Amino acid sequence: MTSKTLNQFLNSNLQQLKQNGLYNEIDTVQGANGPTIHIHDKEFINLSSNNYLGLATDERLKIAAMEAVEVYGVGSGAVRTINGTLDLHEKLEENLAQFKGTEAAIAYQSGFNCNMAAISAVMDDQDIILSDALNHASIIDGCRLSKATIIPFAHSDMDDLRKKAKEAADSGKYKKIMIITDGVFSMDGDIAKLPDIVEIAEERNIITYVDDAHGSGVTGNGFGTVKHFGLQESIDFQIGTLSKAIGVVGGYVAGKKNLINWLKARSRPFLFSTAVSPADAAASIKALDLLINSTELNKKLWGNGNYLKQGLRKLGFDIGKSETPITPCIIGEEKITQEFSRRLYDEGVYAKSIVFPTVPKGTGRVRNMPTAAHTKEMLDKTLSAYEKVGKEMGLL
Template identity: 65%
Template sequence: MSSKVLDQFLETNLEDLKEKGLFSTIDVLEGSNGPIITVNGMKMINLASNNYLGFATRPELIEADVEATKHYGAGAGAVRTINGTLDIHQKLEEKIAEFKGTEAAIAFQSGFNCNMGAISAVMKKGDAILSDALNHASIIDGCRLSGAKIIRVNHQDMEDLEAKAKAATESGEYNKVMYITDGVFSMDGDVAKIPEIVEICEKYNIITYVDDAHGTGVMGKGRGTVKHFGMQDHIDFQMGTLSKGIGVVGGYVAGTKQLITWLKSQARPFLFSTSLTPGASGACIKAIELIEEHPEYVETLWENANYFKSELKRIGYDIGQSETPITPVIVGDEKLAQEFSKKLLENGVYVKPIVFPTVPLGTGRVRNMPNAGHTKEMLDDAIKVYEKVGKELGIIK
């Protein structure tokens, strides 16, 4: 029997979330997470997945996963530092480093684990972290875990970054200073100003960390935002996920051999969690090979995204300042965002509402993720639904 105190806390706070339109339900997919999904027996056009290149269901990745599983087993059997490092993990890390244009790389079990481990392995009490105001939750938690002083930098504001970089480095208060930013911001789809960031950080001798979870497989012909700007020799930490554009699971940091050696000895999720499965590692290697050998996959993603965005704008929606396939439709009110998503789902378009605290209050939205697996017909059908539902709710005329 559970504690009455706990029951009261849960009942009160769950009801509060529901009243404010901040309670999210979890839907169960009856099959794979492809461009068309089935939920509760209903087929829908899927615009909610991070599966940018459609790799999660590609036969080549499935085959690579199965072959690696047959050869190595279903699990690695231990943490990396005992005897859970298989040669397929080493091959994956070598492949990531080659792909990102760095000396070395380390693979983690997830992107969240990666940020929790990598930031706190280097930044400590007595240090300072300059962090973009819209950075992902995993960055925020990783910064908190480090014990370093966190200095919030206005979103994409280079004047504010320079002022705070100057103040932090010239104060003499901190042992070292790091600047952390997303490469692609997951809610608005805007891209970090990497060249300007590098210029400021090199001027003040600041460590640079770019979380490219939504840039890997998308920007820079798939190689990421840092590579897009040709800045791979100027960014200290290139972090990313293996679960979005790559289509599998996991996270990584790419950088110098010395940095990776340090992370392999100090990053706690790496030290105390069992390794990535062999199957996932094999599938990730295959995904990177496909990106390198078939530029048309990334090109198709961008063609679909640009078409879908232009159609949403044509019918009158506010899609913000997105520069990437991430396509928000911003409606403002949280409850309206929830109702909007519900109506879209009822009409066969699967998107989820994004509300506070994921985005600031008053900027409720649904977020679309057109990917390389969508056909033009699917996107056209989705636009028709958007037009119908938007007019019914008075969002567009």
């Protein structure tokens, strides 16, 4: 018999979420998550996936994964520190270090795990973290887990960061100071001001930490935001995911060899979770080989991103200040934004609405994620749907 207290808690809170329009109905995709998807037996142009380079359905990665299963099986069989470290994991980490331009790298089971692992392995209750106000939830949770003092600075506001860095350093209360930022911010598509952050950090001997989940494979000719600014020698932690542009699943931290050795000895998700599966490791290795040796997919991604941006702007939509292929179409009021997304759905375009509390009130947007796998025909159909819905709703 289940607990009455639990049932009362769940039922009342679920009802409240539904009444406030905050309960997320999950759409089940039938088949692969590619440039088009099928939901309820209907085909949609897919503009809500992080599969930036189209590698999630790439035949070369599928072959690599299947070959790995034949040799290694479907699971790694243990945590890395017992006997779960396969030669595939070592090859993956070598490729990641080469890809990010660092001495070494460590692979984790997810990008979220990276932030839970790396921050708390280095920072503790005697330290302070200066965190961009728009950082991803996994960064926020990783900071909380560390028990360090957390001070947010206004989004990409370098004057505010410099002021708070000075206050933290001058206080004499903290052993270590860390600045944490996303490389690319997923809601607006803007890029962190890494050169300014490095300058501030070097003035006061501050640790630098960049989560480049949405930048790796996208910025810097595909090598990421740190490489985009040529700061591989200046950033202490480069965090990334294998589930977005790389097209598989997992995450990693890249940096100096002594940092990676410490994370292998002290980061709890590495110590207590079974290693990344052989198929995922092999597919990730193949993806990294492709990106290290060719910028073709990256160029396609940017071409498609710029094409969609130009089309939406020409129609009269507000696409914000995006500097990457991530293209928000800012509608404003929450219910209108949600209705706009539903009307696009009716036209065969799957582009999810994002509203408060994920973004500030009055800045609701439909976020578009064009990929290298989209065709111009798909993007033209998308623009036609935007024009039709925008005019019918009186937004154009």
